[in-house]
Amino acid sequence: MGRLVPAVTRALDILELFLDGDGTLSAPEITRKLQLPRTTVHELVTTLAARNYLVPVPEQPGRYRLGVRPYQLGSRYAEQLDLAAEGRQVARAVAETCDETVHVALLEGADVIYIAKVDSTHAVRMVSAAGRRLPAHCTSVGKMLLASLSEDALDARLPENRPLAAMTDNSITSPQELRRELAEIRRRGVAVEQRESNPDVSCVAAPVRDSAGTVVAALSISVPMIRWSDERRAELEKLAVKGAEDLSGRLGHRRRA
Template identity: 80%
Template sequence: MGRLVPAVTRALDILELFLDGDGTLTAPDIVRKLQLPRTTVHELVSTLAARQYLVQEPGQPGRYRLGVRPYQLGSRYAEQLDLAAEGREVARAVAETCDETVHVAILEDTDVIYIAKVDSTHAVRMVSAAGRRLPAHCTSVGKMLLASLPEPELDARIPDDAELAGMTENSITDPAALRAHLAAIRARGVAVESRESNPDVSCVAAPVRDRTNRVVAALSVSVPMVRWSEAREAELAELVVKGAADLSERLGHRGRP
């Protein structure tokens, strides 16, 4: 890495202050938060305002908020994002941490489509594959995505009289039981699937959000039953939450779980 330019670093520090609070700051606020000289702050703020990175708050002289230029840059960044490519990168990092199989999937109607998969170094027979479609209610990623739907949309996709096909004897096939299960997932923020799509595997998943806070995918870790336990489930739940948050951040989401 080359030498960092102090003036550019300070300008970026100022812009990043606007991510917190109500999104407005005065020059004295910036001086206090960054411990910079008043003259330096005045020059940097004036430059950022001249380039439309900052604008004065209407009716409040001396108080600034972000201008249109950061929005334009963020929009261009969002246009270039590739969920599958970003998902593969994060899935690879998660798999390196736990040495288990990691998936990223999206929801289409009542199925999930796997858009990224990174295999464990252990030989494990899996029913999933990148590009494959499976019933959402039988998988941890699918249940996480279903639980994230608004109630009217969930009702439309899975009505009370829906016929839910099972993949194993442990699959949830009753719509009422599924709704109760999804409510518990919604409350916990993590979905667990125990031998519901594969009789020898359990999975845990967490939601992935985009910059609008919408759930657009889910990330999961799949573990053979020979390595599954309550302690392992808790450990992997923390890992998938972090991995999903990392992927969400790549997609422009600002919040952390």
């Protein structure tokens, strides 16, 4: 690995300061936060402003905000993102931690489509495949994604006057019961499915967000019932949330304090 260039490192440190607070800073504030010489900060800020990485804040002399250049770079990065590829990398890391099957899925109509899957190493594991479709209301990823919809969008996919198809005896078939569960999922931020799509498997799921904060996918961990318990469920919920947050970060999402 080559040597890091101090001036470039300091310039990037300055840019990253603008990710917090109200998004504006003065040169003295940058000097204090980074413990750099005032002359160095002045030269770096002047250079960044000349290249449109920073711009003066109108009617606030001496203060700066991010310019158009970081936005252009971020937009180009977003264009190159491959959700399936990013999802596989995160799913692999989650699976290595818990040694259970991990999926990433999207919502299409009233179904979910699995776009990434990493298997457990256990002999007993969930049999599934990337590309498979399942009714959203029967899966933890699907319920997580349905919970992110507005009422109008949910009604368009699953009208309240139409019974829901069942995959197992535990599947939710009542639209009213589903909506009660979706409200609880919104409150908790995680979804659980217990033997609703497969009589031998339970799952937990968490939402994946893009740079705008929109839920675009969900990450789930699937567990055969022989390894399922309340304690295991609590552990996997935390891990699913962490994995979904990691994937969201790769898509440009930043959690707000």
